[in-house]
Amino acid sequence: MHETDYIIVGAGSAGCVLANRLSENGKHRVTLIEAGGSDTALNLTNFFVHLPLGYGKLFYNPAVNWMYATEPDPGLNGQRDHWPRGKILGGSSSINAMVWIRGHKADYDEWGAENPGWGWQECNAAYRAIEDNEAGADAYRGKGGPLFISENRKGLHWLVDEYIKACGQAGLPHNRDFNGAEQEGAGNYQMTIKDARRNSTARAFLRPAMKRPNLRVLTRAQVTRVLMEGRRAVGVDYLQGGQRHELRCNAEVILSGGAINSPQLLELSGIGNAGLLQGLGIPVVLDNPNVGEHMSDHQGINYTFRMKVPTYNDILRPWWGKFLVGLQYVLTGSGPLAKSINHGGGFFRTRADLTRPNMQLYLQAFSTLLPKAGERPLLTPDPFPGLSIGLSNCRPTSRGHIHIQSPDPLAHPKIVANVYSTDHDVQEMLEAVKYVRHIAAQPALAGLIEEELRPGPAVQSDAALIDDFRQRSGTVYHHSCTARMGASAEAAVVDARCRVHGVDSLRVIDASAFPNLIAGNTNAPSILMGWKGAEMLLEDARGSRG
Incomplete structure (x- = not known):
């Protein structure tokens, strides 16, 4: 037996929720791995993380930001666009503008049409369980959940x-x-702000869970690939402090790195377009050309x-x-x-x-x-x-793609936005x-x-x-769908339970798994992915025990 049951890669909007819910019953040992640092370390950068208007100071700060850039885009008159993404506990929920928007009801019915469990009725119930809305409970809002939402x-x-x-x-x-x-x-707009401080997923979900002995959080640890035995995920390799480490798990590996890092990690692990991977000298585990494709953004x-x-x-x-x-x-x-x-x-x-x-x-x-x-x-x-x-x-039809351009896991992937x-x-x-x-x-x-x-x-x-x-114009930072959910590998990367098609014990649970882009800010549906994804993992774990 290995030292952990579940490995979650990425402590962002979905990953912190997963860590909380998977460790809650005390039955599972959970390891959460984050490439960035802690959001509570005493430094000036973290002061701006927690100060609501301070997020402007984080927009170009590599201490907490992956600092991605797109390829020159004809749609933007040949300009590159700056894509900030959170590299810190809480991920992009620690550097975003804190607007709480779920999306339109019809968006979720479109999700649920092909993906059972993701229709509006189920997603609305999940949101009501997530929320502690200052405006109070009704048929749409929730009260008493772990995430306080300011009525603003x-x-x-x-x-x-x-x-x-x-x-x-x-x-x-x-x-x-x-x-x-x-x-x-x-x-x-309603906001993820509580007591005049940013209410990131690190604050709302992860910090309470870190008191549990069955949850371990590794910071400044970058996962470089998923370890595979045939077509089964068995663990991860990661770099921390300049040293390579290997961590194996008993149950599943869950990628929650977001719309850029999750497809990047799939490709580094041999899951993606076979031609691309072979050209970079990466052994192909599974040929799925949808990995990194269908990229949508506002x-x-x-x-x-x-x-x-x-x-x-x-x-x-x-x-x-x-x-x-x-x-x-x-x-x-x-x-x-x-x-x-x-x-x-x-x-x-x-x-x-x-x-x-x-x-x-x-x-x-x-x-x-x-x-x-x-x-x-x-x-x-x-x-x-x-x-x-x-x-x-809200509903652009332009589609871009994100692919690795080197087998080096520390190299940024190539981002083609096609705006x-x-x-x-x-x-x-x-x-x-x-x-x-x-x-x-x-x-x-x-x-x-x-x-x-x-x-x-x-x-x-x-x-x-x-x-x-x-x-x-430029991105409003709602990148998604690069490991999209769908009924089969012909057009998707994961199924309705966020399992990677054709691979055992590997899931993608974050904005990359959105079936399509919702109308509005994407932090709320990313948190929803973590919440419902954890439910599915726990249900499947109970089922596997008979």
Whole structure:
């Protein structure tokens, strides 16, 4: 017998949930392996991890960030895009913008149509079990679960109300809960923030579980391959402190590295496109060309305005403003530092004949047009009152891919995003940016706006608007589907129970296993993957014992 039953690779949004649930009954020995460090070590970087608005300081910080970059993309006028991913306990839930969005009900019914157990009814029940929602329990929200969700109704910038009014004047009604009966509308976002601190999965799920003697957490340990005996996963190799280690397990290996690291690790372990693997000298365990393919992501852009009234720029830019909001945060746990910058937002349809929203909005009483290279200066915004209305597409049809380009496990994979590679995606983004201007032109906002700064009033024709969003837009960090779930290996990598097709004792449970991309931010459905994936593992373990 080996020293552990389950090995979980990656302590991110799904991995921390898995570690909690698999170790909960005390019957299983669980080892969680994370390439990054602890989120509780006493250092300045971790201060910004826990400070809600501090995530801007983590955007380009290799201490907690994998710092991925795409290949030059024709859809972005030949530019590379920066893809930050969390490299720390909590994964990307430790560096993200903390918006809690489940997605549309129809997204999950699409999942469940081919994958039993993943329909809306089952997923809604799981979300209600996960949540401790400040707004209280109802048919959609949960109360008493391990993850506190802030209702985020207090202390918002007053411009959020004006934005909601402007959306109403533009035909988009107020929606108090995007995770409720309907997704469409404008309102404020629920957040994974608790007691004025980031509520990552490390804080909500892993920290309580680490008190259990049957859970071991290894940090700064990078898994380099899954150990295979024939077509059965039996453990992993990993590097820690410059030394190679081997860890074997009695039950299963679970990859929870996310949409980049999980397909990378499958390919390094001989599972993927046989031609690619052979060309790199990697012995082929299983030929499945879907590994690393079907990559889906949301693309976003901001329209930015100079305002006639003060915004967060006015208080966060000067040194004395930083001092005041810092004092406010320390003394009262409130103020701009206690929140994400995306106070408001919404979902809308670019055409009336659509049955559900295809675009997401973000309202920021804030602007950062003048950043230094390699910086996202949320704590030092523009030196004038600015406001941004951002949007992202919910259901893009463009597909990219992620593949290793070297047998070296420490080398970054090649990321081809293929942004705006379909006419559908270009056309709906064109319709969407026109709607942003329509919102800004409504009476509630128009009188407060001095001028549009980006893209600016000179950009009017369809061709100019398209060129602008190709030049200025980029990922909103929702990469998924690269080890997608489906009924067979002909079009998928894992089955409905997250088991890798054609391989025993190996599962992928994270955003890479999404059957398709949901409409909205992906942290919530990644946590859902961990929650339901753990249920399936425990059910299968009970079944194997008869």
